[in-house]
Amino acid sequence: MPHYEFFCNACKKTFDRILTMAEHDDAEKTVCPRCGSHEVEQRWSAFSAVTSKKSA
Numbered sequence: 463m464p465h466y467e468f469f470c471n472a473c474k475k476t477f478d479r480i481l482t483m484a485e486h487d488d489a490e491k492t493v494c495p496r497c498g499s500h501e502v503e504q505r506w507s508a509f510s511a512v513t514s515k516k517s518a
């Protein structure tokens with residue numbers, strides 16, 4: 463399944479979402495799961511997939 467990484471500008475955290483194609487079309491409606499902010503941006507982390515997965 464497609465897996466997308468987002469960054470929240472409000473709480474400065476990244477989070478992962480698994481989105482279907484339809485949901486991805488609505489990605490602008492994605493909100494931060496931590497603070498509920500809409501100020502999230504999608505990260506294209508294909509190259510830097512080395513982000514620490516430990517601190518989830």
Ligand SMILES: [Zn+2]
Pocket residue numbers: 470471472473474475494495496497498499
């Ligand atoms: Zn947030």
